[in-house]
Amino acid sequence: MLSHRLRGSLLALLTTTAVVAVGSSAAQADDGIGHVDCSQNPSMPGCEVTAGNPGDPGGASGGSNGGGSGDGSTGGNGNCYWAPVDSGLPPPAGKGPEGGWYARTCRGNGLGWQDTPVWLDQAPGVDLAALAQTARSQLRLPAPRIRTNPDAARMVLVRVPVWLWVDPATWGTRSATAAVPGVTVTATATPTSVRWSFGDGTTDLTCAGPGKPWTPGTEPRAASxxxxTYTRSSAAAPGQVFRLRATVTWSVAWSGPGGGGMLAPLTTTATTAVRIAQSQAIVGSTR
Incomplete structure (x- = not known):
């Protein structure tokens, strides 16, 4: 005999359709490598995906978020599915915080019923790999903040070494989660390298890590x-500037109950203008 609380839960479950709310994607796939638009707000937190109670069980094809799959584990005839229930009981000894109480829930001929709730360490029918991709799409990665010495905001002379690095405030791991009842998956992005494009027609340079900041006391002409080192003026370039671009590659890993692995990397990009001038030699004369 089911309790009044369980009967109420059953009625709600049988009349509620499954809902998965997913925030707007901050990373789009691009030939296996996602790219994050630098116009995004770097302070925006990652969204957490949540799911409501499973409802209509679906047909024989089923679904991964609570629908019947047509096999014995979810009802055999497609009219049964596993549903989370509020049993009022604590987790079994040694269980939790992941997992939850689920009951095999069925309906047919205008009637509905549930089996006795059981504790499941993982929500049934959850595709961990798909949930990991959802978590990856919620990552909010900051655009790299370009730092140079000499300061790019001022005029830089040809043949003077320019030190390049990414501000530490925009360098560091970022995480986001996606969840369905009983299962939470986390995607963590870690910056690994920076590819620098100098705008003067020379070959790009890829550096491991954010680069080394120039510090006072360092010889100004020492190579970074x-x-x-720019060898020609930017006077003939559009706007009389070269476009210095930094592209950061982020490795992305995911972790969840009983699993984990690597996902496709992401990149973020920023650009700044650099004005390069020829140094002027002053020649004096004596009479």
Whole structure:
């Protein structure tokens, strides 16, 4: 005999359709590598995907978020599915915080019924790989903040080494989660390298890590561990500037109950203008 609480839960479950709310994607796939638009708000937190109670069980083809699959584990005839229930009981000894109480829920001929709730460590029918991709799409990655010495906001002279690095505030791991009842998957992005494009027609340079900041006391003409020396003026370039671009590659890993792995990497990009001038030699004369 089912309790009044369980009967009420059953009625709600049988009249509620499954809903998965997914926030707007901040990363789009592009030949296996996602790219994050630099116009995004870097302070925007990652969204968490949640799901409501499974409802209509679906047909024999079923679904991964509570629909019947047509096999014995979800009802055999497609009219049964696993539904989360509020049993009022704590997790069994040694269980939790992941997992939850689920009951095999069926309906037919205008009637509905549930089996006795059981504890499941993982929500049935959850595709962890798909949930990991959802978590990846919720990542909010900051655009790289380009730093240079000499300062790119000022005029830079030809043949003077330019030190390049990414501001530490925009370098560091970022995480986002996606969840359905009983299962939470986390995607974590870690910046690994920066590809620098200098705008003067020279070959791009890829540096591991964010680059080394120039510090006072360092010889101004010393070459940077990750930098570039312009050998011609930008006077003939559009706007009389070269476009310095930094593209950060982020490796993405996911973790969840009993699983984990790597996902396709992401990139973020930023650009700044650099004005390069010829140094002027002053020649004096004596009479």
């Amino acid at each position: 561990p990750c930098g570039h």
